[in-house]
Amino acid sequence: MTTMTSPFDAIRGQCLDAAWVANVSATLGVNPSLRDPKSSRLLYPWLRSALQKARFKINDPRQALPTAFQRSCMDSGDLLSGGGERVFVTGGAQASQGTFQGTITIEYNSWPSHWLTSAVLGVLLQEVGYDVTFLQTPGGLYASQRMSAEGMGQCTPTHINAEIWTAAKLPVLSIYANETTSMSNGYGGQYVVFPCVSKQTNLNEALKGPSSTQGTFERAYSADFWHEYTRSQDLVNYYSPANTDMPRVAVSSVCPNGTMGCQNGCSKSHACSVAEQNNQTCLVVAMMEPVYDPGFLQAAIANNNIPAYFCFSGYGGVQNAVVDAMTRNKSITFYHFEPDFFHLQYEGLLTRIELPRSQPKIVATATGTFGENGYGNPATNSVNVDFPQEHLKLYYANVLNSDAFLVDFINKFQIAQIDINSLLASLVKLNEDNPSSPNAPFIGACDWVKTNYRTWKSWVSPLPLCSPKAHMQYTMTGCNDSSRMITFLWSVPDPTNASLPYQCDGGDSSLPSPLSTSRSCDWLNSNVDQWTPWLRSKPLCDGTFYNYSVAACDASATRAVGFFWLLPQLVNPLLSVECTGGVVLPSNTTVQCDYVPTNSSAYGAMTGLAIVVLLLLVCSTSLVVIFRDRPVIKRAQWPLLVCMICGGICICIYVLLGAGAPSSGLCAARPVTIIFGYTLVFGSLLVKGLRVYWVFKNKSLKKVTVSLWKIAKLLLIMLCVDAVILLAWMVADFPAPTTETTTATEFIGKVDHVSCHSSSFIFSALLIFWKAIITFGGVYVSFLIRDAGSDFQESVWIFASSCVVLLVAL
Numbered sequence: 001m002t003t004m005t006s007p008f009d010a011i012r013g014q015c016l017d018a019a020w021v022a023n024v025s026a027t028l029g030v031n032p033s034l035r036d037p038k039s040s041r042l043l044y045p046w047l048r049s050a051l052q053k054a055r056f057k058i059n060d061p062r063q064a065l066p067t068a069f070q071r072s073c074m075d076s077g078d079l080l081s082g083g084g085e086r087v088f089v090t091g092g093a094q095a096s097q098g099t100f101q102g103t104i105t106i107e108y109n110s111w112p113s114h115w116l117t118s119a120v121l122g123v124l125l126q127e128v129g130y131d132v133t134f135l136q137t138p139g140g141l142y143a144s145q146r147m148s149a150e151g152m153g154q155c156t157p158t159h160i161n162a163e164i165w166t167a168a169k170l171p172v173l174s175i176y177a178n179e180t181t182s183m184s185n186g187y188g189g190q191y192v193v194f195p196c197v198s199k200q201t202n203l204n205e206a207l208k209g210p211s212s213t214q215g216t217f218e219r220a221y222s223a224d225f226w227h228e229y230t231r232s233q234d235l236v237n238y239y240s241p242a243n244t245d246m247p248r249v250a251v252s253s254v255c256p257n258g259t260m261g262c263q264n265g266c267s268k269s270h271a272c273s274v275a276e277q278n279n280q281t282c283l284v285v286a287m288m289e290p291v292y293d294p295g296f297l298q299a300a301i302a303n304n305n306i307p308a309y310f311c312f313s314g315y316g317g318v319q320n321a322v323v324d325a326m327t328r329n330k331s332i333t334f335y336h337f338e339p340d341f342f343h344l345q346y347e348g349l350l351t352r353i354e355l356p357r358s359q360p361k362i363v364a365t366a367t368g369t370f371g372e373n374g375y376g377n378p379a380t381n382s383v384n385v386d387f388p389q390e391h392l393k394l395y396y397a398n399v400l401n402s403d404a405f406l407v408d409f410i411n412k413f414q415i416a417q418i419d420i421n422s423l424l425a426s427l428v429k430l431n432e433d434n435p436s437s438p439n440a441p442f443i444g445a446c447d448w449v450k451t452n453y454r455t456w457k458s459w460v461s462p463l464p465l466c467s468p469k470a471h472m473q474y475t476m477t478g479c480n481d482s483s484r485m486i487t488f489l490w491s492v493p494d495p496t497n498a499s500l501p502y503q504c505d506g507g508d509s510s511l512p513s514p515l516s517t518s519r520s521c522d523w524l525n526s527n528v529d530q531w532t533p534w535l536r537s538k539p540l541c542d543g544t545f546y547n548y549s550v551a552a553c554d555a556s557a558t559r560a561v562g563f564f565w566l567l568p569q570l571v572n573p574l575l576s577v578e579c580t581g582g583v584v585l586p587s588n589t590t591v592q593c594d595y596v597p598t599n600s601s602a603y604g605a606m607t608g609l610a611i612v613v614l615l616l617l618v619c620s621t622s623l624v625v626i627f628r629d630r631p632v633i634k635r636a637q638w639p640l641l642v643c644m645i646c647g648g649i650c651i652c653i654y655v656l657l658g659a660g661a662p663s664s665g666l667c668a669a670r671p672v673t674i675i676f677g678y679t680l681v682f683g684s685l686l687v688k689g690l691r692v693y694w695v696f697k698n699k700s701l702k703k704v705t706v707s708l709w710k711i712a713k714l715l716l717i718m719l720c721v722d723a724v725i726l727l728a729w730m731v732a733d734f735p736a737p738t739t740e741t742t743t744a745t746e747f748i749g750k751v752d753h754v755s756c757h758s759s760s761f762i763f764s765a766l767l768i769f770w771k772a773i774i775t776f777g778g779v780y781v782s783f784l785i786r787d788a789g790s791d792f793q794e795s796v797w798i799f800a801s802s803c804v805v806l807l808v809a810l
Helices: 018-028 112-128 170-179 204-211 234-238 270-277 296-302 314-327 341-345 398-402 404-412 417-433 440-451 453-459 521-526 528-535 601-626 631-635 638-657 664-696 708-732 762-784 795-809
Strands: 003-005 079-081 086-088 094-096 104-108 132-136 160-164 180-195 266-268 283-287 308-312 333-338 390-397 472-477 484-490 497-501 515-517 546-550 558-565 589-592 736-743 750-757
Touching: 104 112, 112 132, 112 160, 112 341, 112 404, 112 417, 112 440, 160 180, 170 180, 170 398, 180 398, 180 417, 204 234, 234 283, 270 308, 283 296, 283 314, 296 308, 314 333, 333 341, 341 417, 390 398, 390 404, 398 404, 404 453, 417 440, 440 453, 484 497, 484 521, 515 528, 521 528, 601 638, 631 638, 638 664, 638 708, 664 708, 664 736, 664 750, 664 762, 708 762
Parallel strands: 104 132, 104 160, 283 308, 283 333
Antiparallel strands: 003 086, 079 132, 086 094, 160 390, 180 333, 180 390, 266 308, 472 484, 484 515, 546 558, 558 589, 736 750
């Protein structure tokens, strides 16, 4: 079947147009495009045509529930009019409900003042920048539940009800008070019971008493006072079922059996049951919906012993019955409320019945029930006073509190009493001019909004000032490069021009130029508040904007330290691209090397000297071997002399290996050569001294032979101890090349130091302790043989060598 745009959707964004803007601008003598020179905000931000696309979306998790606004979950009388709603051309039934996600859902109850207030609210919310959907539902009894996360809130999640009569609904509304907020909507209202009068003023018939031509009265009665209905049956008979079109006022579908004590569309007071037992009749009160202030009027009449039927036919049904009674000059009493355009249509023809004066403490006892004990039986609802004059309430769901801009508008929204009366009067006129108009409430609301710009403009706060953090998004490139580039775009751009913001005004209203920075992507993401001011002005230069490099050791045994800006200017590298002023770039400097470079002159001299000594030691070895039979060499124990010379060669090799950057090979070779070299030199001296001591210090004067092999075994044992300690060291805690970064003394910064490093000092301590034993052992032996012959005396050499070792150690 063919579909078309629904009446609700047809007026979406159609109220405030360019013609209205021009008219108001001319009337007020203002230019709507003028901006505040300080903040750059529009001076008249709401003096513009209606938005065609929403600025804001609300975040309500309930709208994502699978049950939200599903027909199978909704009450039969509820209907959602969402964005893009379609209806069938034939009959006007809904074809599709449209979308509701991200929109504000306003409850649209079934009486004119609610239509008009909801329509005004909807027009203005769209003006502010929110999409609006409407849930058409009969009454507001369960409004707070629909605004909660429980029960109906999972099926029909709404956000605002612009007009709620709380007097008799408060016990039900209060159940979900923690999830809703209520406030006055600006005007008051009151439920009343009216005896109807036609143009022939049949109400005055009761005042005529016995002379009345339409009723039988023993005396004159005031039909607008409740007490008259308890003193005599005359008024009761006058408004009895016999004088009422019962099929019109009693509709079973409106109040099904068992609802509020209904049977066949009517409930009745206990006084009516008593009257019927006495063969008397009851008056008929035409009611609207059972959910309208449930049980309040029924209890007030019943508890004042007025015999009455309460017959339900809906909002429109009651009005039709009243109009029919007036047309046919019949009598009827009915329940209605003010303000309502029905009373403006028939102004001067309706008068209320005064019940006992309203008392707050009694009103507070209302339970919202009637007929719970059965048809015609006494009820537990103890209310027996008239409806209070109440300030009507606007309820909204607390889920909206996360949007401060929206809640600020809702809290300022107020329709004054004179304004609601004006809106109702305009609706009467619109219905008179075009009774078939489907959009009459919205047309009336739109006319009011257009006419009352000065009233509602103060309800809407200016849009927030634009700021990079709140309204812009940024993207970073070059996270793995030496510099980062940050580019910007609006989080919500204007649909007609992406370079303009949509959710803010003034402030930083232009997208900043791309920002080039040396900061890391992690730092940028963690310090948005720190770098966003840089978009307006460069920061002062400090140590975080430059860096330095420390070069490798050069021939002068120094390392060059060069300073540079992380992002230097191409024209002048001494200036930075990303900062200005502040500190200047430090001058370049040098630091000392941690080792002697192999290309340095010092190492060249040391190498030359070591090679010369090495050659002399090799020559000396050759000479010792060649002249080993000479007495002086023979007495000096030439094999041990060769061992000492080999120790010296090892020490020369250690000197040659002492330069250059530490490596695994050098870190292993250096301790091996110096340890074995030391032991070969001082161990040979020790065992030579022991051999002399054993031979010449023999107190028994026996011939003693100390073989060279015996002495050599002692030296081998010493070397084996060295080998074991060195092997354990290399295996368990290898002195690997290690880089350590410490604070530099030559400049503000840090420098790396490379050295051969073990995690523990234990192996070095063992070797030092073992060398000390060898050294002090040699000194002691040299002391013991101090009186030996000069050919065997080496005490002086041992002592001198020990002094050199001690001096070097210090």
